[in-house]
Amino acid sequence: MAKILCLETATTNCSVALAFDGKLIAVKEDNSKGYSHAEKLHLFIQDILKENQLKVEDLDAIAVSKGPGSYTGLRIGVSAAKGLCFAADIPLISIPTLTALAKQIQPEQGDLIISMLDARRMEVYAAIFDANWKQLDKTKAVVLTENSFKEYLDNYNKVTFIGNGVAKFSEICDASNTEFIIETLPSSKEMIALAEAKYKISDIEDVAYFEPYYLKDFVAG
Numbered sequence: 001m002a003k004i005l006c007l008e009t010a011t012t013n014c015s016v017a018l019a020f021d022g023k024l025i026a027v028k029e030d031n032s033k034g035y036s037h038a039e040k041l042h043l044f045i046q047d048i049l050k051e052n053q054l055k056v057e058d059l060d061a062i063a064v065s066k067g068p069g070s071y072t073g074l075r076i077g078v079s080a081a082k083g084l085c086f087a088a089d090i091p092l093i094s095i096p097t098l099t100a101l102a103k104q105i106q107p108e109q110g111d112l113i114i115s116m117l118d119a120r121r122m123e124v125y126a127a128i129f130d131a132n133w134k135q136l137d138k139t140k141a142v143v144l145t146e147n148s149f150k151e152y153l154d155n156y157n158k159v160t161f162i163g164n165g166v167a168k169f170s171e172i173c174d175a176s177n178t179e180f181i182i183e184t185l186p187s188s189k190e191m192i193a194l195a196e197a198k199y200k201i202s203d204i205e206d207v208a209y210f211e212p213y214y215l216k217d218f219v220a221g
Contacts, residue, residue, distance in 0.1 A: 002060045004195050005045065005084075006188040009037045009077030010069025010097040011117065011164060016044040017188035018052060022196035024189055026052060031185055037076040045080070056088040061204070063195035065186060066094035067213035068125040068139065069117055074212035082207050091204040095191045096213070098127035098139055101163055103190035107131040110160035110179060112152055117163050117186075124165035125215055128152065141216055146172045153177060 001021050008015035013031040017024060028044040030036045049055065064081035067074045085092040098115035105113045113129040119141055127139040128149075142148060153159055153175045161169060162181040170180040198204070 002196065002199055003054070003058060004061045004063055004093070004192070004199060005048070005059050006063045006095075006191040006195055007041070007045075007077045007081050008065040008097075008100070008186050008188040008191060009041060009073040009080075010065045010067055011073060011185045012036075012070075013185040013187060014040045014044065014073075015186070015188040016041070016048055017192060018048050018054075019192040019196065022193055024192055027187075027189055029187065035070070035073060037073055041076060041080055045084075056084050057090075059088065059090055061085075061091040061093050061195070061199050063093040063095050063191050063198075065097045065100060065188075065191065066210075067097050068119075068141075068215035069097050069186075071214060074214065078210065078212045082210065085207045091199070091202075092207050092210060093195050093198045093203070094205050094210065094213075095194050095198075096127070096139070097186050098125065098163075099129070099133065099135065100190040100194060101184070101186045102127070102129045102133050103193070104184060104187070105160050105162055105181070110158040111156040112136075112159045114149060114152070114159060114161045115163050116161055116165035116169065118165040118168075119216070122168060124163075124169070126165070139213075139215065144169050144172065146174070148173070 101115040
């Protein structure tokens with residue numbers, strides 16, 4: 001029975017889930033507006049393991065959301081995952097944040113899914129998926145205009161946008177074939193199936209050298 005701990009810290013949602021053989025066993029989340037990762041992440045990990053009578057060494061792998069997203073959030077999550085994996089000598093699995101976010105949309109909800117995380121001002125991190133969560137284009141930082149994603153909106157019957165970057169696009173997009181799921185955040189729960197699939201084929205990271213996928217260089221503000 002594969003026991004995988006999933007960590008999601010790419011946005012304000014500090015989220016930890018435990019899965020056995022691809023099935024959710026426990027989850028703890030704090031999606032308040034402020035970043036609580038430094039205070040909450042290790043407490044959530046400790047609580048979930050204790051409540052399920054496990055030690056880190058009992059896990060078969062740890063999965064972490066690799067980005068894009070908040071620089072600080074990603075650093076905290078990846079540092080925690082790497083530290084635990086190194087100490088317990090267990091594999092590290094990385095999950096693209098926007099892919100896990102897209103998994104919150106079911107196939108019957110639309111022909112196309114666009115995951116979108118806020119990157120400040122009118123910019124978002126975006127990735128495009130078909131109804132079965134196959135990514136159709138590389139993840140990009142997009143400066144939103146009224147013509148953004150026009151090629152997809154013109155060629156699909158229904159396009160579903162999801163994420164905390166969606167609200168500002170909904171204000172400037174007048175296409176009628178859209179559904180806007182506003183202010184949704186990535187969760188460790190949607191990482192489970194993706195982590196299980198990677199674990200089965202030993203698609204793991206080098207613990208020593210793995211770094212988050214920031215997409216953009218950090219600029220202090």
